[in-house]
Amino acid sequence: MAVSKLKPASDVLALHQETGHVHFGENYAQELTEKAEKLPKEIQWHFIGGLQSSMFFFISTLLLALSTLLHRSTARTLRSRG
Numbered sequence: 001m002a003v004s005k006l007k008p009a010s011d012v013l014a015l016h017q018e019t020g021h022v023h024f025g026e027n028y029a030q031e032l033t034e035k036a037e038k039l040p041k042e043i044q045w046h047f048i049g050g051l052q053s054s055m056f057f058f059i060s061t062l063l064l065a066l067s068t069l070l071h072r073s074t075a076r077t078l079r080s081r082g
Helices: 009-019 029-038 053-062 072-081
Strands: 023-026 044-047 063-066
Touching: 009 029, 023 029, 029 044, 029 053, 044 053, 053 063
Parallel strands: 023 044, 044 063
Antiparallel strands: none
């Protein structure tokens, strides 16, 4: 996975086009959402930061993986919301 946090979408696109790389990690929900809207749909997004359960639904349909979970309560919330 290439970590693309704080990199412009144009850099992510260039790497994707030049190498075929598809796994990118973000740790800001808003940045991930903005990049996912602009970039090819075959890119698979990983969330690698601490995610508040309230933000999960904004990005859940965009994610391949949630790589960091900071609190059990967040896990329970995510599990109950399926």
